[in-house]
Amino acid sequence: MAAHASRSSGPGAIALLSFLTPLWLAGLVLLPAIRWLHRAGPPRREVAVSRLALWRGAEASRPNPGARRPPDPAWRRRALLAALLLIALAGPRWPEERVRVTLWVDDSLSMLTREASGTRLAEGLASARSQFAELPQADVDVRVLSDPWLRLGALSDATMATVVSGAGSKEPSPPPAALLRSDSQQWLLTDGADATLFAWPGARRPDRVVQVAGVTRNVGLERLSARRHPGDPQTLDLLLKVTNGGLADEVRTVVFSAGDIEVIQSDVRLAAGASRLVEATMPASSSSVRTTLQPGDALAEDDTITLDLAPLQPRRVAVDPACAKALVAAVAAHPALVIVPPGKAGAEAVLDCGTGPESTGMPTLRVIADRVSSRPPGAPRWSSTIAESRRSELDRSRLQIAAHLQARPNDSVLLALGDEPVIVERGGKAKVVETSLDIASIASGRGPELPLLVDFMVGTLLGPGLLDAVAVVDRGPRASRVAPLPELVASAAAPSTTVARASRDVIWPVLVVALLALLWEAAALARQGLRLSVREAVRVA
């Protein structure tokens, strides 16, 4: 049932008590039942006497026919208690003049732009606080758009510090509909640079927009990615996207550096709102690359971008000396793999050709050859769980097997020749891939099957995408935009005049009164019991 308290009260409205769940009030019809249950009057105590004839003179006069005994006075106390509990369950609310405000704070990266007296975020929060000071009866609830479900409470210094410290870490989004309560005003603190933050659900609009946007010039680094050069594994290709998020043409110098060593510089000219891609190469031995824009601007946070190159480092594979030379050569030729001697620390996978330990706990590719090569009937069949992009075209004439694999219930058959499984991923804690393919017969064909199969099996162990790994840092196209959009400025200039009035829970006062009534009842019962016990003790004494 709709709550009366959720409605806005206009001029001349009478403030009345309302209930969240007034259905409970139907229980008040039980009050006459309580009185009816007490119709017999106060309970009479039984007293054992030695001879009833002695007390004939004390016999109570019988009521006249039709006359009723007065009910037990305790019914009023108990009815009061029941009524109070029912009212408390109904959730009474008292309308009041307090205004409830939810302040939605845009904590995107652009809000860290330096303005005249600090960042936009700090200025905006200070401005919002001064506006709240004009509403002494306001209950303010602060939430950030990057994490709308986190309730930060009132706009205190601690809340402001929390908002500032977390700004720019996540991409903001419009507030969810469930949090747009109709009994509270919705304020939005933003710089107006991101139109998506005004796309509120249900065509709702903020009741008030606190906009802070003075600076209109900014160039930022939007995205930096790196990948191995296809022709030279020792070289990395870098691709940088630079965006002009301001309203004026800009010229910047882009500096790529690995550690403290500057690798390359490049000058970039950008029109207002335009983006440009900058390409560069650098040695693959670096663990990270740092890109900087010079000179800096008001939003320093997007002038630097650092990319961790660790995902592009080659993976170390311990190779069993008993492996066929063609297999070892295929591993060595893989751009993402490097061979280390067996038993050496730091190996990330093991290639076992029959002389390695049974279980090392590491991802293991086991090549089994315990019989004479044979060509099983049937065409190669990939498992349906293997993505199409990972499947290789295999020439069945060059595929022979040198062992017979048994697939157990927890295993996954990745490749089969007809009904014969040839690549099986074993179930268990450690990743183990076993193959019965005859490596020598495949290598003798001089086709591309062996490197592709090695990439597939090692990729199964260490994760797909080994051949073309890409490391990327992407801030999104809106990160560098600092200039307010004109249409947003227009909407912010006409703040809503809707006033939502809050209502206050009055459950606790009712419960306190109910508790007092309960204590009254308990005291009455205790007094009655005490009186009876004392009387009995005195009589026995």
Added chain:
Amino acid sequence: MASPALIDAALPSEPELQSFARAAAQLLIDRQARAPGARTIARRPGIGIQHFDHRDYAPGDEVRHIDWRQTARLRRPIVRRFESESVSDWTVLVDVSSSMAVLGAAKARAAVRMAAAMAYALLHLGHRVEVLAFGGRVLAHCPRGRGQHHYAEIARLLAALQTVPSGERSALGACAHHVHGTTSVFVVSDFLADDEMCRDLAVLRQRCAALHAMQVSDDAETALLDAGEFDLVDVETGARLQAVTGEHASASAARERVAMTARLRSFCARSGVAFTDWDVRQPWQRMLLAHLVRARSHC
């Protein structure tokens, strides 16, 4: 019927009993107590010092009891007989009905103490004593015996007596078949019954040589502490009465109790039953001696 509970009466101590026995000796040894009233007690020959009559000598008679003067006068052996004095049979009846159990069984405890004292005094003088505890029927019985060792049995029986808080009626007549013509009967009861047990007393009086009635009463049973509406429940019959209690009701109950006592006293006077009304707050020694003196004075 509620579960029975031990009366837990502290029997009088040995010095108390001996002191009482010495004090009561003259009241119990000289002759049988004669009850007041129209009916006289038949004298019986037996062992004693008071002359009873003469009769012809019979084989087995004591030679020293031959009255030589009468033998010479009548020219046949005549022996002298004596009135039986020191040895008689007593039956002590103790009421343990539910009405004796109210107010913490104060009346039952008092009755047990008095029965123990009376039995001890009688045994001390050589009488034979049996004890019966009755409610709606005979609930406990200690057969007739003599001597101090018999008191131990009586004391054990009295100590083990139980009262039932509710449902145990008072039927003194149930003890009638235990009484024979030469027995003296001592009844300790509150006599709270439909006719104050007058009918049962009359039956007993017909079957015994002497009858003593010691009414045990307690002023507290006619005083309810609080005023208000109560359901009064008769502990013996279970009958209920809605009553408004207070000072007026308590006074009315006390008057009714006095009236019942008066009716019982009047009946005993007419029937030759020695009667005493004993409030349990009075010392049992004084009340029992006063009762014996009163019974003696009516002989």
